[in-house]
Amino acid sequence: VRLALCLALLAGCGKSVPEATLSFARDGKPIGALTTGQLRDKAERITAVDPYYKKQKRWLAVPIGEVLARGFGKLPAAGDELLMRAKDGYTVPVAAARLAESGAYLAIADLDLPAWEPIGPQRSDPAPFYLVWTGATQQDLEAYPRPWALASIEIARVETVFPHVVPSGEAADSPVMKGFTLFRGACLRCHAINREGGRVGPDLNVPKSIVEYRPEDQIRAYIRDPLTFRYGAMPAHPQLSDADLDALIAYFHAMKSRKHDPK
Numbered sequence: 001v002r003l004a005l006c007l008a009l010l011a012g013c014g015k016s017v018p019e020a021t022l023s024f025a026r027d028g029k030p031i032g033a034l035t036t037g038q039l040r041d042k043a044e045r046i047t048a049v050d051p052y053y054k055k056q057k058r059w060l061a062v063p064i065g066e067v068l069a070r071g072f073g074k075l076p077a078a079g080d081e082l083l084m085r086a087k088d089g090y091t092v093p094v095a096a097a098r099l100a101e102s103g104a105y106l107a108i109a110d111l112d113l114p115a116w117e118p119i120g121p122q123r124s125d126p127a128p129f130y131l132v133w134t135g136a137t138q139q140d141l142e143a144y145p146r147p148w149a150l151a152s153i154e155i156a157r158v159e160t161v162f163p164h165v166v167p168s169g170e171a172a173d174s175p176v177m178k179g180f181t182l183f184r185g186a187c188l189r190c191h192a193i194n195r196e197g198g199r200v201g202p203d204l205n206v207p208k209s210i211v212e213y214r215p216e217d218q219i220r221a222y223i224r225d226p227l228t229f230r231y232g233a234m235p236a237h238p239q240l241s242d243a244d245l246d247a248l249i250a251y252f253h254a255m256k257s258r259k260h261d262p263k
Ligand code: HEC
Pocket: 183, 186, 187, 188, 189, 190, 191, 200, 201, 202, 210, 219, 222, 223, 226, 230, 231, 232, 233, 234, 235, 237, 248
């Protein structure tokens, strides 16, 4: 009965709130789109603890496998990488294999608050599509990213879509490549290098590289605990070791001599 009520409520909302659209692409080429209405018939009522809200939440949500199979016409291959892009430029790469784990859902409505409860001190609006994970072991935001206000999902590799973030010519086992791997997994979602990548934080290579205008010790301290510098939107990274921070700095130095800044 509750579900019926809430669906009726949603249908009612649909009249005032315009239907949202999620786009799908493969290697830069658009291949289709799904609307909230098209997703609604596959939606389930789910409850899970959310690390952003720091409490239990209830959503109307579609298993991500359903979303991907419909959006792409078939499920992505296990080795594929998906770039999930939000309206604000947040762009997180997620392995298809990770999304294939049970527990991944695309929330299409907040069942606690029809207008969607805002997230965090910046009061971000997660509508209209929010990736959530229901497993108790799926709370880590780096391993199980939760992009909100999703606009598109693309099957593509970071190296193809953002070629100028790659420290080309470096040995696979070098600190620079280790730094790139770390950056790709934890930072690129918010930061661009050479104007390619996320747009939530500043570009860290152009016009000036971060290592050209900030002392290295300060960069390290900032990455570990940005809130001791300013009340901004960057999350802390206490899990990064000194060697990880060395590798990130090595990557920044390598990119300093590979600037690419198309005007
Ligand atoms: C959720 C988005 C987000 C993630 C993830 C993120 N950052 Fe940031 N970062 C920001 C924002 C936004 C700023 C701008 C200042 C602020 O709000 O704190 C920033 C600022 C910075 C700065 C300072 C720039 C300056 O000139 O003062 C550095 C350095 C930095 N980030 C490095 C990193 C590294 C390295 C990682 C990965 C380990 C990372 N960031 C992950 C959002 C993010």
